[in-house]
Amino acid sequence: MNFNEKNIDLETIIRDEVNKYLNQDVSRLNATEQAPKELTQKYEKMPIPKVGRDIYEVLSELNNEVLTYLYRPNHKRAFSFIPGPASRLSWLGDILTTANNIHASNFKNATLPISIERNLINYLADKIGYEVKPSGGVFVSGGSMANLTAVVTARDRKVSLDKLTKTTVYLTSQTHHSGRKALHVAGFPSENIRIIDHNEDFTMNVSHLKETVEKDVKNGYIPALVISTAGTTNTGAVDDFNKIADICEAYNIWQHVDGAYGASHLLSTKGKSLFKGIERSDSVTWDAHKLLFQTYSCAMIIVKDKNNLINSYGEKAEYLDDITSDDDVIDPEMLGIELTRPARAVKLWLTLQVIGEDEFRKRIDYGQELAEYTKDYVESLDDFEIISQPSLSILSFRYYNDSFTDEENDHLNNLAAKKLADSGYGVAYTTTLNNKKVFRMCTINPETTESDIKETIDRLNRYILEEVKEK
Structure with a gap:
C-alpha cells in the first residue's frame, strides 16, 4: 500500500476546498459551459502516473477545468430538464455519510441510518395515501432505477416469465424514456408495448x-402494467389516477406512477389537488434530488405492499446470515437490486429536520407561482404563444410568426435557445410538442426571481429579433 497521503496536509486541503465551495456564488458562474475539444481529448487520453503527482497540481486541474465546464442544475437560471437546486444541508449530509463510508445494506451494519430510511419511506408512503403497513420501499439512485425496480416487481406479481410474449404494458409518448428502458431490461417484448394516446393537455387518454x-x-x-405519470418531464402533466385505477382493478393490472418529478407536489398547497387517486396505485417513483432539494443521487421506490418487493429481490446469501434481519425489520438489500448502497436517506432526513415540512411547502409553492408569472409575461409579448399551460412548475411556449414557415419558426426557437446557453446567462432548451419546437421552462429553484425569468425570456426574444432582422 502506498502511504504517500501521510505527506499531504489533507486536513488543511479539505478545509480550504469546503470554504471555497461555501463562499461560491453559483449565480455568478455560467449556467452551462461546454469544454473545448482540446480539454476533452486531454482527459480522455490522460495516462495514470506510475508515481503520484503533486496534489495541488491535480486540484488545480479539477477546480479550473473538470469542475468548470458543466451544466449547473443548481443555477437559478437553469430552467431545462428538471433542475436540481440542492440544499447545502443535503450537501453536508452527503459529506458526512460519505466520510463514514456507510454500507447501508442491512440494519446490523448501519442500524440508525437504515432506521431513518425506514422512517422516511413511511412518511412518504403516508403522503401518497398508502397504509404504513404493509407499504414499504427503498432509496435508490434515481428515477430510472426506481422505475426499473417497480417494473420488475409488477412483472413478477402479475405474470409468469414463460408468458411474457403474450403480456402487454401501457404508457403514452409523454412517459419518461426510462420507463421503456425498464421494460426492455425486464424482458417485455417491444411489440407488446402499447402507446396510448394523450389528451390535449398531454395526460393519458x-x-x-x-x-x-x-x-x-x-x-x-x-395486460400486466400501466405506467402513469405524476408530472411529465415535458409538460408537468398529471394523469387521472382514479380513472386509470378503475381499469387496472377491473383487469388485474398493476398501476405504477412515475412521480420522479411531480410526487413532491404532494407536499404543496396547490399542486397536490392534481393527485387524487394516487393512493389507488401499486407503486410510485419519487425523486428527492429534484423538488426535495437533495444532491444527486437520492430517489425512492414506494409500493403499496412491500411483500411484492421481497418477492422480487429477497434473495438469500449464506455469508450474510449473521447480519440478516428477520420479522418485521426488513433489510434494504431485500427490497431492491443493490446490496452495496450508500445511506442516501440521511441527507434528506437532515434537510427535513433542519428546514421543516412547512418550508419545503413554501419552496414548492413558490416554483408554481413562478411558472404562472412566466406564463403571464410570455403572453404579454408579441409573436409568442403558450403551448402547454403551467402544470406543477413546468410550462412551454414558442415564438411564432406567421410570416415564416414552420421550419423557419422552429429554427428561430432552436437558435435562441442555443445562443442563451452559449452566453452562459441561463438555460432554456427546446423540446418538441405537437411537432413544434418550443421553449420549455421548469421553475423550481427557490433562488430564482421574477427578474431572472423576465431577463431570460427577453434575451430569447432579442436573439430571435436579431436573426429576423438579418433575413
Missing part, C-alpha cells in the same frame, strides 16, 4: 387505454 386493454384481452394477451 383513459378511453383509449380502456379500448386498447379490452382489445388485447379479446386477442388473448395478458
Whole structure:
C-alpha cells in the first residue's frame, strides 16, 4: 500500500476546498459551459502516473477545468430538464455519510441510518395515501432505477416469465424514456408495448387505454402494467389516477406512477389537488434530488405492499446470515437490486429536520407561482404563444410568426435557445410538442426571481429579433 497521503496536509486541503465551495456564488458562474475539444481529448487520453503527482497540481486541474465546464442544475437560471437546486444541508449530509463510508445494506451494519430510511419511506408512503403497513420501499439512485425496480416487481406479481410474449404494458409518448428502458431490461417484448394516446393537455387518454386493454384481452394477451405519470418531464402533466385505477382493478393490472418529478407536489398547497387517486396505485417513483432539494443521487421506490418487493429481490446469501434481519425489520438489500448502497436517506432526513415540512411547502409553492408569472409575461409579448399551460412548475411556449414557415419558426426557437446557453446567462432548451419546437421552462429553484425569468425570456426574444432582422 502506498502511504504517500501521510505527506499531504489533507486536513488543511479539505478545509480550504469546503470554504471555497461555501463562499461560491453559483449565480455568478455560467449556467452551462461546454469544454473545448482540446480539454476533452486531454482527459480522455490522460495516462495514470506510475508515481503520484503533486496534489495541488491535480486540484488545480479539477477546480479550473473538470469542475468548470458543466451544466449547473443548481443555477437559478437553469430552467431545462428538471433542475436540481440542492440544499447545502443535503450537501453536508452527503459529506458526512460519505466520510463514514456507510454500507447501508442491512440494519446490523448501519442500524440508525437504515432506521431513518425506514422512517422516511413511511412518511412518504403516508403522503401518497398508502397504509404504513404493509407499504414499504427503498432509496435508490434515481428515477430510472426506481422505475426499473417497480417494473420488475409488477412483472413478477402479475405474470409468469414463460408468458411474457403474450403480456402487454401501457404508457403514452409523454412517459419518461426510462420507463421503456425498464421494460426492455425486464424482458417485455417491444411489440407488446402499447402507446396510448394523450389528451390535449398531454395526460393519458383513459378511453383509449380502456379500448386498447379490452382489445388485447379479446386477442388473448395478458395486460400486466400501466405506467402513469405524476408530472411529465415535458409538460408537468398529471394523469387521472382514479380513472386509470378503475381499469387496472377491473383487469388485474398493476398501476405504477412515475412521480420522479411531480410526487413532491404532494407536499404543496396547490399542486397536490392534481393527485387524487394516487393512493389507488401499486407503486410510485419519487425523486428527492429534484423538488426535495437533495444532491444527486437520492430517489425512492414506494409500493403499496412491500411483500411484492421481497418477492422480487429477497434473495438469500449464506455469508450474510449473521447480519440478516428477520420479522418485521426488513433489510434494504431485500427490497431492491443493490446490496452495496450508500445511506442516501440521511441527507434528506437532515434537510427535513433542519428546514421543516412547512418550508419545503413554501419552496414548492413558490416554483408554481413562478411558472404562472412566466406564463403571464410570455403572453404579454408579441409573436409568442403558450403551448402547454403551467402544470406543477413546468410550462412551454414558442415564438411564432406567421410570416415564416414552420421550419423557419422552429429554427428561430432552436437558435435562441442555443445562443442563451452559449452566453452562459441561463438555460432554456427546446423540446418538441405537437411537432413544434418550443421553449420549455421548469421553475423550481427557490433562488430564482421574477427578474431572472423576465431577463431570460427577453434575451430569447432579442436573439430571435436579431436573426429576423438579418433575413
